[in-house]
Amino acid sequence: MSAGDIDHAFTWLNSDLGGITQDEVMGRGRIHQVIDHNTVALMEQRVRKTGVLERIEEWKAEDSHGVGIGGRPALISERALLTGLLILAKQGEAMHLTLLTALFQHGLGDESRELLGLERSSNAFIGHIGETKRWYHNVHRAFHRLNDLMDPFPQERRHSKTYTEIQAILAAHDRELEEKHKARLDEFTRRFVVMTFHEQPRHIRRISSKLDISFDQTYLSTPTKKGYSHKTLAARVAKEKKIGVQGLLTPGPVDAHAGWHVKAGERTDYTKGQADQTAPEAKTSTNYSWGWMGNLATRTDSEAPGTSRFPSLIVAATLSRPNVAVAEEAVSLMRAAKTIGLTPGVADADKQYWANSLQERLHDPAFAEGFTPSTDYRVDRLGIRGGEKDSTSKKGTTGKKDATDNEDATDKNGAYFVEGGVYCPGTPKPLLNATKDSVSGLIDTETYRARIKERKAFELHQKEKPNENGRTMLRCPALGPSPTVTCPIRELMKTATPKARPGVHPDDVPYFPDTICIKQSVAFNTADFRRQAQAFDFGSPEWEEFHTHARNSIESINQQLKSGGTEDIESANRRRVRGMGAAQIIITILITNFNIRKIAAFVSDKIKADAKALTTGPAAERTVRRRDREWHNPYTDTYPAGVVRPDKVKPAPSDETGGPPRRT
Known part of the structure; x- marks a missing residue:
């Protein structure tokens, strides 16, 4: 019919x-x-x-x-x-x-x-x-x-799949097509986001030419909640073959290209091409959700953290599978954010990124894009990271690595690599271990701040900017026209202005001085300390102020986008079309609307603030009603400007006789 x-x-x-x-x-x-x-x-x-x-x-x-x-x-x-x-x-x-x-x-x-x-x-x-x-x-x-x-992962999505069908979909997946369509999808999102940035008034866009960002991942659910595990997929397929009858098979998942998001616990970062082995445990299945991850970057302000000079907009966004290519997606966010036309600045993120990613996957590409990290360090990466001599043996060989050392701890000309800085080998140990002692509770915050500030004087000085090969010349902090410490090995140059400086204690002088203590300057490869480099001195008030501002900014953005209000991007109830490609198209539209709302609200708040400033300004600048300007108002007992109240008029001088005032 x-x-x-x-x-x-x-x-x-x-x-x-x-x-x-x-x-x-x-x-x-x-x-x-x-x-x-x-x-x-x-x-x-x-x-x-x-x-x-x-x-x-x-x-x-x-x-x-x-x-x-x-x-x-x-x-x-x-x-x-x-x-x-x-x-x-x-x-x-x-x-x-x-x-x-x-x-x-x-x-x-x-x-x-x-x-x-x-x-x-x-x-x-x-x-x-x-x-x-x-x-x-x-x-x-x-x-x-x-x-x-x-769509990077084309497949039939109208019906639930058996695990045998899921295995066939994975085997037939075209990775070249995935790369091409993923690039298109990210460009689609980028173009809409850039458009919203340029919808701002010109004077707001030009408040700062620097682009500082904070980025993070947020979970997005799929329209269908059932998932599978790569670990058990082969066993499930074998079990289905034994059953053999199609009608007796239990319906499985619909989308073969989503993944398990870990709500609580350690997260992994598989490279492209690797199968995600993340799977819920029987006792902890509530900590896992089947879906995708939204990768978001919002604009922050390292020049005036905590202020509202411009609206906090999303400047880049992508979608990806959980636990896969987390570092690469972060680099994609940086590249996309740069297209708004500002100069790259500081890129802030939590420990999931800078602290856990390999240097060649995140730090080196970020440096190539012009961004400098801002983040917290893992506990096992605090303190000395390399170059420390075994002072107890009094030998010229490098001592054994302690329990906190790992693959990035290497000997570099006798210098100490400590939390993003390169320090003199004579730096007092309490200063080098200040952060470790603070984390372990051995010192209070005030002492920690003082030690971080004092440690700055022992940092090696940069003599020249890095060359095209990424090598830079550093020298002992006791050398140069502006030395910051004194050292028994070195004598202050005659051009230095005499003044009190921190000194290297004789007990801290290396028994066998290395290159940094002998030569006037030493070449360092900037890649050697890029792993821990930061935009601000770690632990300093400037670092804490910006890092707190940046983390609050991205967490606030995530909360606003995921709340059950206008956008609500986490829930699939408002985007029922299946597949990651369809999800990113719809979420792109929602992010576009979110940015437009943020701009409109920012301009509205600015107008209200300016109007309030006018009404609460000096009394002389406020508009005075005509009746108050020209006549006496008995209700408010006010008089025109320049007219003195009668009870305030001073009486004429008296001759004290009780008669009329004398004429003068």
Whole structure:
């Protein structure tokens, strides 16, 4: 039976709807409201500003296999589709294709339809079911045409899979296609995010030319919650083969390319191409959730941390599988953030990134992009990281590594590598171990701050900037025109200004001085201390102020995006289309709306603050009513400016006779 026949069979509802109106029936309980054309035009203009429409056409041409036979043109273009999604996000609606269908079918005026290239819709009650189905199928096809251009993990997602089918999907996965579509997907997101940044007023964009960011991951659930483990997949497939009967097999997951997010506990970071072995344990399954990870970077302010000079916007975003390529996704965020046109500055993150990533996966690429880390250190990386001599043996050989040393602890010309700095071998041990002692509770915060400040004097001085090969010349802090310490091995240069300086105690002088204590300067490879380098001296008030500000910024952004309010990106209830590609398309639209809201709120707060400053300024600058300027107001007992109250007028001098005042 066709849709028209179904409508004809139920025409009796036209006269027997009870207390329900025809509009409510056609809207399935919702009220259809026509969107103002100016709003539609604004959203359409923002889509065009991204430049993504031109890229979509290029991707289509790239994927085409020669000349086609032609066919009916699409009834809903990518421009109309993305404009509609932005309108839904602005209205705070769920990002459902059914709601997008209702918007296109009932929520646009003639002028808006002409702008978006949409045909007029029939609003008749008779036949509305068939009309709604037709619009829904057109919207569905338009969305998936766009998704097919960018989906890194294409697969059938309409039905639950057996584990045998999951194994077949993984085996047939095209990694080259994944790389190409992942790059397209990230570019799609980047273009929308950059567009929102340039929607700010010019004077706000130009407050600072420096780009400081804070980045982190946040969990995003899939529409279907059931997952699987790579560890047990082969065993489950073997078990299914023994059963053999399709109808007896237990339905498994739908999406083969999601993963287990660890809510609490140690996290891993597998490289690209590795199978994620993370799986929930029987006793701790509540600590795991099946889904994806949103990688977000927000703009921070290292020049004035804690202030509100500009809105805290998301400047880069991607989606990825949990526990896979965490470091590489962070580098992708940095590259994407740079496209807004500012100079790279400080990049802050928690221990999951800088402290746990290999140097070649995160630190070196970040340095190449121009960003300097800001982070906390792992406990086992505090204190001396290399170059320490065995002072007890009085030999010229390097002592054994202690329990906290690892692969990055190496001997470099006798210098000490301590928490991002390179220090004189005569630095007092209490200063070198200040952070370790603070963490273990041996010293209080005030003592720790004092030792960190005192330790700064023993840091090696940079004589020259790094050359093109990444080598830089450092010298002993007791040398040069501005020495910061005194040392028995060195004599202060005659050009140095005599003043009190910290000194190297004779007991701390190396028994057999190494290169740094003998030569005027020594070449160091900047890559040697890049592993622990930071933008601010670790533990200093400046470091703590910025790191706290940066962590609070990204945590606040995550909370606002994931709260059950306007965006709510964590929950899949508002984005029911399956697959990571579809999820990133929708979340991109939600992030776009979030940034626009943040900009509008920032400007609104600025206007209110300026208005308040005017009303609470000096009394002379406030507007005075005319009646207060010109007449006496008996209610407030105020007099015009320049008029003295009668009871304040001093009496004329008296001759003390009781008579009238004497004339003078």
